[in-house]
Amino acid sequence: MIRNFEKMENIIFGIRPVAEAIGAGRQIEKVYVRKGAEGQLLGELREICRRRGVVVQEVPVEKLNRLTKGNHQGVVAQTAAIAYVELAELLERIPQGDVPLFVALDGVTDVRNFGAIARSAECAGAHGLIVAAKNAAPVNADAMKTSAGALARIAVCRVGSMRNALKMLQDEGLQLAAASEKSDALLYDADLRRPTVIVMGSEDAGVSREVVKMCDVQLSIPLAGAVESLNVSAAAAVILFEAVRQRGHYSDARGECKGE
Numbered sequence: 054m055i056r057n058f059e060k061m062e063n064i065i066f067g068i069r070p071v072a073e074a075i076g077a078g079r080q081i082e083k084v085y086v087r088k089g090a091e092g093q094l095l096g097e098l099r100e101i102c103r104r105r106g107v108v109v110q111e112v113p114v115e116k117l118n119r120l121t122k123g124n125h126q127g128v129v130a131q132t133a134a135i136a137y138v139e140l141a142e143l144l145e146r147i148p149q150g151d152v153p154l155f156v157a158l159d160g161v162t163d164v165r166n167f168g169a170i171a172r173s174a175e176c177a178g179a180h181g182l183i184v185a186a187k188n189a190a191p192v193n194a195d196a197m198k199t200s201a202g203a204l205a206r207i208a209v210c211r212v213g214s215m216r217n218a219l220k221m222l223q224d225e226g227l228q229l230a231a232a233s234e235k236s237d238a239l240l241y242d243a244d245l246r247r248p249t250v251i252v253m254g255s256e257d258a259g260v261s262r263e264v265v266k267m268c269d270v271q272l273s274i275p276l277a278g279a280v281e282s283l284n285v286s287a288a289a290a291v292i293l294f295e296a297v298r299q300r301g302h303y304s305d306a307r308g309e310c311k312g313e
């Protein structure tokens with residue numbers, strides 16, 4: 054069972070193998086380090102991770118032992134299941150004549166929500182996802198499965214600063230549209246025919262205050278029931294397909310994204 058898990062999760066363990074993988078340019082989701090571990094080699098690894106922008110998380114040794122039976126030396130890395138793209142490349146990949154549509158995930162940490170949003174975004178013809186390196190759901194086996202293959206198709210950009218990335222897109226002429234149940238502006242009154250970044254927030258707190266201040270518009274989805282808000286992945290789907298409706302992309306429908 055452990056070996057299957059390792060294969061599925063793309064595990065590398067041991068201080069030198071992890072350092073060498075990062076130095077060779079392997080894309081790493083996260084490095085797990087035993088809580089309280091110290092030493093020169095480990096310090097060098099932390100410095101490599103800092104320079105390359107790799108997230109390091111301290112965890113109990115029991116978690117490392119669950120990830121691998123090998124001699125992990127207090128270090129286990131999870132390699133990325135996909136190849137991330139740079140923000141500039143994300144813009145360059147937009148087909149000529151298309152109006153840009155991106156989804157930025159500000160603090161979405163649940164992998165199933167992440168996978169479901171990726172699936173909706175790909176089905177809606179969005180040009181890419183923007184996620185933060187920290188405090189974000191990893192692209193792991195659960196996310197890949199929930200996305201139904203969408204994460205292997207849609208471009209994903211991982212950024213060190215969500216605010217800086219959004220500011221760059223704003224400077225390129227894209228409007229930032231934050232989803233917020235507290236907004237008085239309704240989704241259906243927004244102009245999503247413009248180049249747009251749909252900004253979705255965390256499952257519990259929504260879009261962070263700092264990011265909300267940057268956004269050009271805040272959109273709410275009208276609800277008729279007693280529950281106050283939708284799940285973030287459901288809300289993202291509603292907003293994405295309102296953009297599809299406004300942009301009139303019905304002739305491009307492929308019928309590939311179907312319920313299971």
